[in-house]
Structures are given as structure tokens and as C-alpha cells.
Amino acid sequence: TLLERDPSFTSFTFDGQTIAIEDHLEKRPDHHELVVKLVRAERLFIGPWYVLADNILVSAESLVRNFQEGLRVAASFGRAMRAGYVADPFGHPAQIPQVLRGFGYSSYVFSRGIGAEGEDIGAEFAWEAPSGDRVLACHLVTHYASGLALVGEMSETEAELEARVRTRLPKMIDVPARYANTSSLLFMEGDDHVEAYERLPEAVAAMHKVSPNLDAKIASLEDFLAVVPSPRTSFAGELVGGRYRPILRGVNSTRVWIKQENARCERLLLERCEPLDAITGGDERDELRSLWRTLLQNHPHDSICGCSIDDVHDIDMRPRFDRVSVDGATLAASLERRVLGEGNTTLVWNDLPWARDAVVDLDGTPTRVRCAAFGAVAASRIDGAAVRVDGDGAIENELLRVEVATDGSFVVVDKQSGGRSGTQNLLVDDGDRGDEYTYSYAGPTVGSRGIAGARRSGVTGDRATVIVDLLLQLPARLRDDRLARTAETVACPVHMEVSLDSGARRVDVTLEVDNQARDHRLRGVSGKRGWVEQPTAERCAHDLVALDGAVMIGLDGIREYAVLHDGRTIAVTLLRAMGWLSRGDMTERRGHAGPALETPSAQMIGRRAYRYCVVPMFSDMSLAAAAREVREFLAPARVVRGARPAGPFMELPRESIVQPSALRAARDGVAVRLFNPRDREEAVDVRFHRTIASARAVDLREGDLTLGNTGFEVLRTAAPPETDGAVMSVRLAPYEVGTYLLTFA
Incomplete structure (x- = not known):
């Protein structure tokens, strides 16, 4: 191999993920000992992640599992890289510094996500999470292929190589130098589908020759971070800007079925399989690890984002979701039987x-x-008070009245105060001349307002439902010039069920659409009179989106929302249909974001189903209470x-602000993870089914300090818990995540 042949090629750094090594060894198992040798010699740097995920579209616990599995795999070869490197996700959640510190990491090297703030903070800065956790963040301003100018043809003569370096070096250095907050510059020599450049040591020697004042060398990210001084600038919040590279968040709504399946699989593992395993002795940890690995293999950013060729999603991803869904449900049912016993x-x-x-x-x-x-x-x-219907369009329980129009939209009335919500659940459909990465508007806009659908209502037991069937006549596709939608229309039947349960403070909606149109975006729109907020671009939501004092919408696997231009309307994307992986003819983005390939499966033709709920936030409904309604939905x-x-087996007060994130078997007990979503300290008593023998706060390694073999000390835990019998009392600082390792008597 290159590293064996040439000691001057001192090291090679993988792109932050370990799964590629597993893929290679699946084909070349004879290379296993070589990989171990190179990792232990610190010539091959691997990890810390398992896959290069889209960190925004997946859940917080999936990020933790991704890091844990990456460390676990890296340790099997020696150790994980001690730099928090991630090459190319389309943005970064604000909590990433918190996650990194939870694993002992203090750095983050990344590309994409910096907006106009980059002109002020530069390339190296302190990135602060809402919890106050900070890491040294290093922005690759010219992307993860910043050193590619050093690559040339293997057939170059020595003089030609030197001449090429002399020509390209000033441009390569110019932009990074302008943003650097340190005298050391980092260049990544590599790119997608590019092999290691064997003559890199010669190119580095040529850099010395043409610019003697440069001290250039092949190094690791650990080497670079060791010479970066403490940053003088800082930034707090998520990194989703597109000042230097496009952020491509149109992927939030590309192939929505992927996001829906992923959310269901995450909930299955987090809310059923892992907790049941924890209370039955933790015997299924190996099976759970296998299920998580399968799910994580669907999290690489081009996969979970839906921005690959059709075969990646339809042939590779779907069977993985099916495996997690089927095997996970089977495991959960088996564990439930252990708990409940066989009986009727x-x-x-x-x-x-x-x-x-x-x-x-x-x-x-x-x-x-x-x-x-x-x-x-x-x-x-x-x-409990009975639910009832009033005519064919209104349903009631003891708290709410829901008035449903023939177009499927509805208004919610608070029976105590008489307050009325804005109109909910209108359907609006725009053309889309974009691609899998980016939405691009094309007119005309059409929708469901005023359509006279078939409406009927009824009560079954403790549930009242209004059913509306209507026909959306949508433009069939874009015109040949792709500037607007065709005048030809196709019928897209829509079936809606608007339900209200006894005692419920939310309205549940199921919607099915038989999509026969191409090149469009279908959104559900809800409004609130008197509610004012600046319009937003499309953003990613997990489980819910809310405007305090107005409405909260609970989302089952739906990931995209926007506040529209009137500042009083929120739109949730149900379906986005497009036929190209990438196009270069949009005003929203310069050039291509990927190969110009057709993707007919991304048109989402056929029957599609969605679940969401609406929680009207009348005067007595807090954000926390509304979020609890969504969680129960x-x-x-x-x-x-x-x-x-x-x-x-585990109980928190229903009104608790502190929320559970994970309950799972750990190596030396049971791991419980809780989080505080507020900007002030919160406390909670957690009661378990057995007397607690021991409880201690741990970091995200959950007590296993050998994870990754990084040698990091425990840097970040919550305050120690207190115990009294079966009760654990914890206090969490603002936005803090606490992980606790428990044993039971």
C-alpha cells in the first residue's frame, strides 16, 4: 500500500467515518491486520463517527449512537481519531458542541454551514451550544477539497510538478489565509471519488521550493489542532448558513417517505426495544447494536437526505428500514412477553x-x-364526557369544538373561553423546477381552498371523526421550457380524517393523497390571526413546530416547515416531487450540487400517507403542555x-419540564438520559420499579471510558444525582443533558 511503500507519506485521514473501512474489509478481509498496524502506528486516522450523517435530519439519540458506534469500530483497530471531524453534512445543530464534549472531544473540523457571520468570526472560533459547552471549531472555508490544487497527473515531470505548484499555490492559500485566526493553515488534499495522490510528498517539497517562507508538511488533524491557539472569536447557535458553500436544505422534503420511515424506526428502538431490554436484564444488547447499525447505514447525508440516484433509496435503503421495522417489532414483542407473561x-x-x-x-x-x-x-x-358530532362538519369533546369545511380545512374553538384558532389544514400546491437539493418555485399555485369535497362525520366509541374526500386537479408537470407548469391537469384524490378523542386537547389528522402530478410541492397550511413573525426559509423540524400563543403542529416524520410571507401562516411540506438529482439552471443556487441525472422515483407518484396533529395554544396551553400532547400523539x-x-418501570411527573431521551442497558448497569429544554435550571424526581443501589452521572460514553480508546478524561457530566429508595432526584442546568448510570438492589 501507499503508506507502506512511502514513509514520507506520513499519514492518511479518513473523512470522519469508519463504515468505509468495514466496507473495504468486507471485500479484502486480508487487509485487517494492515489496518490495525497503520492505525496503531498513527499513520491511518479513523473515526470518530460511524457514518457521515446528515446531522439535522436524524434524531439527537441517533447522533449519540452514531458517535458511540464510530468509537467502538475505531477502537477495534486501535483508537479513534481525537479530532471531531465531519466532512460534509448540510448544516450542524446547535447542540453539536454539547455532544462532542460529552464524548471528551474539544474540537470540530467541518465544511458548510457558515453564513455572513464568517466574515467576522473567521475560520477558527469557539462554537458554543445553548448549554454553554464550547469547542474549538475549524471551518474549511474552501471546502474539504481545499488542497486539491496540489494534485496533478502521475506522468508529470519534476519540473512540470514544480511549475504547477508555483502557479496554483497563491490562489490555494489566498482565501484560507484571509479568514485564518492562526498562522497555521489547514488544507485537505482529497475529494469525492479521488484516490490518494501518491506524489503528494513531492508536491509538498515543491511548496517549500517555490515559497521558502512556508513550513508545509503532511500532517493529521490532531497535529493541526495542537498548534491552533485559543480562539479569539465565538459563535452560538446552529450552523445552517450558505455564505461559502450552498447549505442545500431543500433535502428536508426530498423523498419524504425516507424521513417518515426513519422516524418510525428511531422511535421503535428508542421507546420500545431499548427500554424493554433495560428492564429485562440487557440480554439483547448485541441484537440492538445490530439494529442500530442497520439504521445508521441509512443516515449518510446523501442517503437520509434523499439526494442520490433512485437505486440507493429504493433498493439499498428500503430493505434496511424494513429489517429494523420487522426485527425491531419482533424483538419488542418478545421482550414484552417476558415482562407480561403468556396469557389472555x-x-x-x-x-x-x-x-x-x-x-x-x-x-x-x-x-x-x-x-x-x-x-x-x-x-x-x-x-369521561362523550364526544359528539354536530351536523356533518363539526365534532366536539368536553374541551374543544372542531368545525371542518368541505375543503378539509378546519377551525378549533376553545369551549371554555370561546377563542377561535385560525384556519388549519388548507392544502397549497406550487410547481417545483428544482432538484433533489433545492426547491425552485414555478407557478401557478393551486390548492384546496373552496373545493366542495364529500364530507361526513361520525362517532365510534370515544372518538369523533370528520372524513373529507376531495379531488385536487393539479398541473401535470412543468412545461418543456421548465419556466412554469403546464395547463394540462391530472386528478389527485385526497382523503382526510380529522379526529377528536375524548379528553384530548389536540386534533389528529391523517391525510392520504394519490399523487399523479410531477414537479410540484404540496404543503399543509395553518394560520393564526394576530400572530406576527418574519417569514422564514424552509427549515427542519423534529416532531413539532410551534409559535407560542398560536398553534403547535405535531409531525410524524415530516421534516420541513416555513413561515410564509404574510408572517401569520405556517406551511408544512407533505410532498415534494422532482425528477432530477441536480440541475444547474436555478436562480436559487449557482451551478450543480451533484451529477445531472434523472431520478423518476423522486417524483413520488402514487399513494402517500401522512399523520400530524394540531394543538391550539389557547390562553391556558403552555409550550411544554403542547409538546406533551404531541409526544403522546x-x-x-x-x-x-x-x-x-x-x-x-420508570415514572416522571406528567408536568415535568425535564424530559427523557433514553433508557437502555449499559455495560455496568442501566443508562438513563434526561434533558432540560429550558433556559433555566430544572429539577425532577424519577421513580423506578426497584430500589436504586447506585446512581452516578456519566458522560455520553455511558460509563465505558474505553470507548474509542481516545484516552480522554470525563470532561462533561451533569451534577451528581441524589437517591432515596427507588427515586433518583436530578437537577439540570439550562439546556443540559444528563446521563446517569444506575444499578438496582
């Missing part, structure tokens, strides 16, 4: 760690039942069979 007693199981009322399907009838916190109780109907209680009730 009808029970209701609640995955959430607080008691609540829920409407479940009991003997074919939606029935309101009382659920214990995380566990199962006997299923029986509880008394996304984690519905289930009817199960067993020999006996069980639990509660």
Missing part, C-alpha cells in the same frame, strides 16, 4: 414514563382508558395480551 388478559401498554389517559382500540372500538407510566395495566374504559398507547400487569 387484555392490558394497555404505555411507552411513555408518565401516567395519562389515552384512546385505544379495545375490541374494535376506540375507548378511553387510564394508562400507568411505562408499563401495562388492565384495560378498561374510564368515565407520536407514542400512542397499545392494547396487548399477557398474564399480568407490570410496572411502572
Whole structure:
């Protein structure tokens, strides 16, 4: 290999992920010992991530699992790189410094995401999370191929190589030098689909020759970070700007089915499989690791973003989702049987760690039942005010009245105050002349407003529902010149069910559309009179999007929203259909973002289904309470069979501000992760089903300090918990994440 042949080629750095090494060894298992040798000799730097994910589209716990698995794989060869490198995700969540510090890392080398602030903060700066955690951030201003100018043809003569370096070097150095906050400059010599340049040592020697004042050498990211001084500038918040590279957040709504499947799989592992394994002894850790690895293999940024060729998504990704869904559900059912025993007693199981009322399907009838916190109780109907219908378009429970129009839109009325929401659930459809990366508007805009659909209402048990069937006549495609939509239309049937359960403070919506149109974007639009906010570009939402005092929308795997130009309307993207991986003829973006390939599967032709809920935020509804309604929507209680009730295995007060993030078996106990979403300190008492023998705060390695073999000390934990019997009391600083390792008596 190159590193064996040429000691002057001192090291090679992988692009922050370890899965590529696994892929290589799958084909060349005889290289395993060589990889171990090179990693241990610090000539091959690998990790710290498992895959190069899109860090915005996946859940926070998926980011943690990605880092854990990357460290685990890297350690199997020696150790993980001690630099928090990530080559090319389309933006970075504000909590990344918090995650890095939780693994002992203090640096982040990245590309993309810097906006106008880059002119002030420069390339090296302190990046601060909402929690106050900071890392040294190093922005690759000229991207992760910044040293590619050094690459030439292998057939060059020595003189030709020197002449090329002399010509290209000033331009290569110019931009990074202008933004540098240090005398050391970092250049990454590599690019997509480019092999290592074997003559790189000669090119570096030529740099010395043509510019003797430069001290250039082949180095690792660890070498570079060691000479970067403490940064003089800082930035707080997420990095989603496009000043230097396009941020490409149109991917939030590309191939929405991928985002929906991923959200379901994440919830299956996080809310069912892992907690059940934790309370049954942790015997399924290997199977859970296998399921997580399969899911993480769908998280690389071009995969989860939906911006690859059709075969990547339809042939590679879909079977992985199917495997996690099927095997995960089988595992969860098996673990539930261990807890409940074999029997025919009808029970209701609640995955959430607080008691609540829920409407479940009991003997074919939606029935309101009382659920214990995380566990199962006997299923029986509880008394509560009945739901009712008023004509064919209005439904009510004891708290809310929902008035549904024939076009499927609705208004929610607070029965106590008489307050009325704005109009919810209008459908608006625009043309899209863009590609998988970027939305580009094309007119005309059409929608559902005023369409006279077939409407009917009814009550079944403790659920009232209005069903609306309507026909959207949408332009069939773009015109041949791609400047506007064709006058030809196609029929796209829409089926909506707007439901209100007994006792509920939210309205549940299911929507199915049989999409037969191409080159368009379909959005659900909700409004609130008197609500003012500046319009936003399309942004990514996880589980919910809210405007305080107006409305919260709970989203099941739907990831894109925007505030429209009137400042009073929020739009959620249900479907975006486009036929190209990349195009170079849009005003929204200069040039191509990928290869110019057609992607017919990305047109999303056929039946598509969506779930979301609307929580009207009348005067007595706080953001925390609304978020709790959404969490209960996304984690519905289930009817199960067993020999006996069980639990509660873990319980928080329903009104707790501190929220659970993970409950899972760890190497030396049970790991519990909680987070504080507020800007002030919060405390909570967490009750378990058994007496606590020990409890201590740990970092995101969950007590395994050998993870990654990085040698990092524990740098960041929450305050130590206090215990009293089966209760653990914790205090979390503003926006803090606390991980606790427990053993039970």
C-alpha cells in the first residue's frame, strides 16, 4: 500500500467515518491486520463517527449512537481519531458542541454551514451550544477539497510538478489565509471519488521550493489542532448558513417517505426495544447494536437526505428500514412477553414514563382508558364526557369544538373561553423546477381552498371523526421550457380524517393523497390571526413546530416547515416531487450540487400517507403542555395480551419540564438520559420499579471510558444525582443533558 511503500507519506485521514473501512474489509478481509498496524502506528486516522450523517435530519439519540458506534469500530483497530471531524453534512445543530464534549472531544473540523457571520468570526472560533459547552471549531472555508490544487497527473515531470505548484499555490492559500485566526493553515488534499495522490510528498517539497517562507508538511488533524491557539472569536447557535458553500436544505422534503420511515424506526428502538431490554436484564444488547447499525447505514447525508440516484433509496435503503421495522417489532414483542407473561388478559401498554389517559382500540372500538407510566395495566374504559358530532362538519369533546369545511380545512374553538384558532389544514400546491437539493418555485399555485369535497362525520366509541374526500386537479408537470407548469391537469384524490378523542386537547389528522402530478410541492397550511413573525426559509423540524400563543403542529416524520410571507401562516411540506438529482439552471443556487441525472422515483407518484396533529395554544396551553400532547400523539398507547400487569418501570411527573431521551442497558448497569429544554435550571424526581443501589452521572460514553480508546478524561457530566429508595432526584442546568448510570438492589 501507499503508506507502506512511502514513509514520507506520513499519514492518511479518513473523512470522519469508519463504515468505509468495514466496507473495504468486507471485500479484502486480508487487509485487517494492515489496518490495525497503520492505525496503531498513527499513520491511518479513523473515526470518530460511524457514518457521515446528515446531522439535522436524524434524531439527537441517533447522533449519540452514531458517535458511540464510530468509537467502538475505531477502537477495534486501535483508537479513534481525537479530532471531531465531519466532512460534509448540510448544516450542524446547535447542540453539536454539547455532544462532542460529552464524548471528551474539544474540537470540530467541518465544511458548510457558515453564513455572513464568517466574515467576522473567521475560520477558527469557539462554537458554543445553548448549554454553554464550547469547542474549538475549524471551518474549511474552501471546502474539504481545499488542497486539491496540489494534485496533478502521475506522468508529470519534476519540473512540470514544480511549475504547477508555483502557479496554483497563491490562489490555494489566498482565501484560507484571509479568514485564518492562526498562522497555521489547514488544507485537505482529497475529494469525492479521488484516490490518494501518491506524489503528494513531492508536491509538498515543491511548496517549500517555490515559497521558502512556508513550513508545509503532511500532517493529521490532531497535529493541526495542537498548534491552533485559543480562539479569539465565538459563535452560538446552529450552523445552517450558505455564505461559502450552498447549505442545500431543500433535502428536508426530498423523498419524504425516507424521513417518515426513519422516524418510525428511531422511535421503535428508542421507546420500545431499548427500554424493554433495560428492564429485562440487557440480554439483547448485541441484537440492538445490530439494529442500530442497520439504521445508521441509512443516515449518510446523501442517503437520509434523499439526494442520490433512485437505486440507493429504493433498493439499498428500503430493505434496511424494513429489517429494523420487522426485527425491531419482533424483538419488542418478545421482550414484552417476558415482562407480561403468556396469557389472555387484555392490558394497555404505555411507552411513555408518565401516567395519562389515552384512546385505544379495545375490541374494535376506540375507548378511553387510564394508562400507568411505562408499563401495562388492565384495560378498561374510564368515565369521561362523550364526544359528539354536530351536523356533518363539526365534532366536539368536553374541551374543544372542531368545525371542518368541505375543503378539509378546519377551525378549533376553545369551549371554555370561546377563542377561535385560525384556519388549519388548507392544502397549497406550487410547481417545483428544482432538484433533489433545492426547491425552485414555478407557478401557478393551486390548492384546496373552496373545493366542495364529500364530507361526513361520525362517532365510534370515544372518538369523533370528520372524513373529507376531495379531488385536487393539479398541473401535470412543468412545461418543456421548465419556466412554469403546464395547463394540462391530472386528478389527485385526497382523503382526510380529522379526529377528536375524548379528553384530548389536540386534533389528529391523517391525510392520504394519490399523487399523479410531477414537479410540484404540496404543503399543509395553518394560520393564526394576530400572530406576527418574519417569514422564514424552509427549515427542519423534529416532531413539532410551534409559535407560542398560536398553534403547535405535531409531525410524524415530516421534516420541513416555513413561515410564509404574510408572517401569520405556517406551511408544512407533505410532498415534494422532482425528477432530477441536480440541475444547474436555478436562480436559487449557482451551478450543480451533484451529477445531472434523472431520478423518476423522486417524483413520488402514487399513494402517500401522512399523520400530524394540531394543538391550539389557547390562553391556558403552555409550550411544554403542547409538546406533551404531541409526544403522546407520536407514542400512542397499545392494547396487548399477557398474564399480568407490570410496572411502572420508570415514572416522571406528567408536568415535568425535564424530559427523557433514553433508557437502555449499559455495560455496568442501566443508562438513563434526561434533558432540560429550558433556559433555566430544572429539577425532577424519577421513580423506578426497584430500589436504586447506585446512581452516578456519566458522560455520553455511558460509563465505558474505553470507548474509542481516545484516552480522554470525563470532561462533561451533569451534577451528581441524589437517591432515596427507588427515586433518583436530578437537577439540570439550562439546556443540559444528563446521563446517569444506575444499578438496582
